[in-house]
Amino acid sequence: MKRNVCIVGVGHSDGPVTPDLSQYQLIAQAFRRALDDCGLAKSDIEGLASAGYGGMHEVAVAEYLGLTPSWLESTSCGGSSFEFHLQHAYRAIQAGDVDTVAVLYGNNQLSASGRTLGTGGGGGRGMQLPGPMRYEFPTGLTLVGAYAMAAQRHMHQYGTTSAQLASIAVQTREHAARNEGAMYREPITVDDVLNSNLVADPLHKLDCCVISDGGCAVILTTEERARSLQRQPVFVRGAAGGTTHHSIVSMSDMTRTAAAVAGPRAFGDAGIRPGDVDVFCAYDSFTYTVLVTLEDLGFVPKGEGGPFVAEGNLRLGGLLPTNPDGGGLSNTHPGMRGLFLICEATRQLRGAAGISQVEGAEIAACNGSGGWLSTQGTVVLGTEPA
Amino acid sequence: MSDVSDVDWSATPKWVVPVPNTEDREFWEGAARGKLRIQRCADCGLHQHYPRMLCSHCGAEAVEFVTATGGGTVYSFTVIRKNGVPPFNERTPFVVAAIDLDEPGVRILATMPNVRPQEMRIGMRVIAAFRAANETLGFVDFEPAP
Numbered sequence: 001m002k003r004n005v006c007i008v009g010v011g012h013s014d015g016p017v018t019p020d021l022s023q024y025q026l027i028a029q030a031f032r033r034a035l036d037d038c039g040l041a042k043s044d045i046e047g048l049a050s051a052g053y054g055g056m057h058e059v060a061v062a063e064y065l066g067l068t069p070s071w072l073e074s075t076s077c078g079g080s081s082f083e084f085h086l087q088h089a090y091r092a093i094q095a096g097d098v099d100t101v102a103v104l105y106g107n108n109q110l111s112a113s114g115r116t117l118g119t120g121g122g123g124g125r126g127m128q129l130p131g132p133m134r135y136e137f138p139t140g141l142t143l144v145g146a147y148a149m150a151a152q153r154h155m156h157q158y159g160t161t162s163a164q165l166a167s168i169a170v171q172t173r174e175h176a177a178r179n180e181g182a183m184y185r186e187p188i189t190v191d192d193v194l195n196s197n198l199v200a201d202p203l204h205k206l207d208c209c210v211i212s213d214g215g216c217a218v219i220l221t222t223e224e225r226a227r228s229l230q231r232q233p234v235f236v237r238g239a240a241g242g243t244t245h246h247s248i249v250s251m252s253d254m255t256r257t258a259a260a261v262a263g264p265r266a267f268g269d270a271g272i273r274p275g276d277v278d279v280f281c282a283y284d285s286f287t288y289t290v291l292v293t294l295e296d297l298g299f300v301p302k303g304e305g306g307p308f309v310a311e312g313n314l315r316l317g318g319l320l321p322t323n324p325d326g327g328g329l330s331n332t333h334p335g336m337r338g339l340f341l342i343c344e345a346t347r348q349l350r351g352a353a354g355i356s357q358v359e360g361a362e363i364a365a366c367n368g369s370g371g372w373l374s375t376q377g378t379v380v381l382g383t384e385p386a
Numbered sequence: 387m388s389d390v391s392d393v394d395w396s397a398t399p400k401w402v403v404p405v406p407n408t409e410d411r412e413f414w415e416g417a418a419r420g421k422l423r424i425q426r427c428a429d430c431g432l433h434q435h436y437p438r439m440l441c442s443h444c445g446a447e448a449v450e451f452v453t454a455t456g457g458g459t460v461y462s463f464t465v466i467r468k469n470g471v472p473p474f475n476e477r478t479p480f481v482v483a484a485i486d487l488d489e490p491g492v493r494i495l496a497t498m499p500n501v502r503p504q505e506m507r508i509g510m511r512v513i514a515a516f517r518a519a520n521e522t523l524g525f526v527d528f529e530p531a532p
Contacts, residue, residue, distance in 0.1 A: 119468045127405045135410075135436045138402050138525055139497045140474040141482045145464045149484060153462040156508040201465040201503065249484050249495035254462055 004223035004385040005093045006233035009038030010343045015214030016183040016332040019111040023052065024064045026106030026215030026334075031065060034217035039230045040100065045219070047071030047101035049089055051081035051336065061104060071098035077243065078370020079283055082218075082338035083377025086366075087239035089220050099222055103342075106215025109335040118144040118208060119199065132247040144208060144286070146248035146372040148200035151288035153254040155202060158303035162202050164310045165287040166193035169206050169329050171314040172284060176326025178356045183210045184330045207287040209328035209337070216343045223385065234349045237363075237386040238269030241377035248372040255303075256296060259367055259376035263297035267365075270380035274298040277380075278361040279348045280320050281341035283369040284327040293367045294320075297378065316358060324348060324356040338368035338377070345381050393477040395499040395527075398519045402473065406523065410437045412451050417524030422454040422514045424492055432491030443491055454492075456514035457531065458485040461493060465503040481506055485528055496528045505530065 011033025013026040021029070027050070035042060048069040050058040058074040061067075071092060075084040082103055089101040119142045129137050141149075154160050170190055176182035188206060196205040226233035242258035245251040267273060274297060282290045291305040299320055300308045314322040323329075325344045328337045345364035347353045362384070368377040404414040413436065416423030426433050427441035428448035434441065441449050463483035469475055481498040483506070498512070511531035518524050 120470045127402060132436065134404075136495055138404070138519075139482050139495050140466055140469055140477065140480060141464075141495060142466060142469050144468075145466050145482055148464040149462045149482070152464060153508065156462070198465070198467045200467060247495070249493055252493075254484075 002094045003096065005090045005220055005236045006223050006226035007218055007236065007342070007346050007381065008221055008226045008229050008231055008233055009034040009040060009217070009219035010346045011037055011217045012343065013106055013215035015181065015334065016210070016212035017110060018108060018213040021108060021213065023106045023108050023215070024061070026108060026213065027061055027104050027217070028065060030106060030215040030217035031102060031104055034102070034219050037231060038219055040219060042066070044100050045069065045102045047073070047089065047092065047098040049073035049085035049101060049103040050105060051076040051085070052105070052107065053335070071101065077375040079285060079336040079338050080241065080368030080370035080375045080377040081336060082342060083239065083366060083368035083379050084241045086236065086342060086379045087241055087377060090236040090239055093220060093222060099225060101220045103218045103220070103339060104215070105336060105339045107335040108213045110211050110213045118142060132250065136247050136249070142200060143372065144203055145200035147286045147288055148203040149248055150251065150254035150292070150373055151202055151286070154288065154292065157255055158306065160291065160306035162194055163190050164306035165207055165291060166190040167310045167312070168284070168287040168290050168314060169193050171312065172323050172327045172329040174315060175324050175356065176330035179326045179331055182326040182331040183212050203286060203288070209285050209333040210330065212332045212334050214332045214334040216339050218339060218342050218346070232350050234346045235382050235385045236379065237271070237382045238266040238380040239378065240265035240269065241375065243375045245374055246371060251373060255292065257292055257369065257373050257376050259293045259296035259369070259378060262376050262378045263367065266378035266380050269386065270382070271386045272363055272380060276363050277320065277365045279324065279345065279358040279364045280322045281345045281364060281366040282322050282327070283337060283341065283367060284323060284329045285333070285337070285369060287329070289369050289373065290322065292373070293369060293376070297365065297367060316356070321358045324353060324358060338370070341366040341368060342379065349381055349383050393480070395477065395497070395517060397473070399473050403519045404523050409439070413437055414519070414523040416453070417516050417526050418518055418522055420516045422456050422526050423451045424454050424487070424489065425449040426452045426489070433487065433489040435492050435494050454487055454489050454514070457488040458494070458512050458528065460506070460508055460510045460512055461486050462508055463506050479503060483512070483528060485512055494526070496526055498528050500529055
């Protein structure tokens with residue numbers, strides 16, 4: 001019989017600006033706080049999942065923390081890596097390969113690299129870039145430009161407007177205003193977004209996520225173990241992921257991501273329909289990322305995301321409260337944000353989100369997006385098992 | 387904010403000069419000769435770019451270089467207003483487009499250095515233009531079709 005799998009501990013490092021902390025220190029802070037959150041000891045951790053920049057990252061993390069895990073996972077596919085980690089840890093615990101797994105991430109991107117991500121192209125490596133990027137680099141396309149190109153196509157095909165995209169940033173900022181730890185909390189208007197500098201048409205500066213420092217940690221274990229711990233367990237109900245391309249030019253339909261396949265699979269696994277989701281944690285690298293994944297997951301029909309978001313449905317109290325913590329657009333985005341989605345969904349399902357709480361939240365969907373809309377991972381969490 | 391990029395794209399800093407490998411030398415050298423060299427699969431008849439060992443559509447090994455007509459249609463585009471990397475930081479704003487070539491199966495990413503951003507439309511017809519990287523290697527740009 002398959003075992004139920006629960007999230008029992010979550011933790012955040014200091015942030016969003018930590019010039020004196022390395023990525024390892026950020027990971028260690030978050031890990032310690034997640035252990036304290038659930039009451040487990042370091043010696044209880046049998047499995048480790050992590051993604052970072054550079055080879056054997058997860059092994060270095062294990063050594064730094066003094067872990068000798070017998071189960072190791074390091075899918076590294078950009079910001080969605082951690083939804084893949086959740087999927088794989090969930091299946092491994094379910095199958096009995098491992099009982100207790102820590103998923104860890106931390107990065108001091110802001111303090112180490114400044115605000116160049118997204119407009120830094122291939123950096124100093126130039127034509128020595130590996131793989132498909134050697135054909136993209138000499139065109140001068142940037143990361144923001146890749147998302148912009150996809151947004152432009154959606155606008156062309158479905159009549160989506162810049163004001164509709166901007167409304168996503170506005171609603172997310174309203175949520176950040178409730179979060180004392182968020183990077184930007186001053187309210188903004190649609191006009192503020194539209195009047196901010198164009199970075200790559202049609203995306204403005206305020207259509208883009210922040211760049212911050214930070215880390216977080218999630219600890220998963222069996223339901224049996226979870227019942228003996230101090231925290232109300234949050235159940236992993238379903239998970240799936242996939243990829244359609246690496247570089248944006250190879251995304252055959254720029255208005256449809258791999259979430260259109262992963263989402264329904266995860267929802268089917270979880271035994272739910274999109275309408276059952278009480279809170280949505282969307283990877284909001286850009287406003288367009290939210291729009292396209294809302295549609296791909298089936299919250300609205302394809303092409304109708306623009307009017308849906310402009311009606312204010314992402315607000316607390318709206319039809320689909322989205323990113324109550326202020327998201328990547330206003331709260332924190334230290335290089336990769338996927339694990340923060342899981343942390344926020346867990347906080348919501350515990351009913352522990354204070355003034356950011358989605359009342360009565362029982363089902364949360366998290367959708368991570370990595371690369372250039374390249375990889376998508378959907379995770380469904382709930383207060384009860386599937 | 388300037389609408390027209392009057393920047394000269396002819397100079398290529400050494401870190402932007404292609405470093406051909408055995409797979410893509412034909413593409414970079416073709417561009418220097420004014421030819422857009424793409425691969426066609428003899429099995430399924432579809433095309434691809436960048437060059438690869440196998441057909442990305444059907445998986446066959448029967449890929450061979452052909453010269454594309456250079457005609458295509460803009461699938462999408464963006465105007466790059468900020469790029470932190472030299473020499474692109476000195477060339478903004480400029481247009482980058484994803485272009486469906488007339489040969490079935492292939493979309494290519496290219497700079498359109500000589501187009502006014504406000505003239506750009508999805509669906510517009512474009513044609514390949516060539517720019518030297520050095521004596522033997524080149525880039526494939528695009529420009530509005532006449």
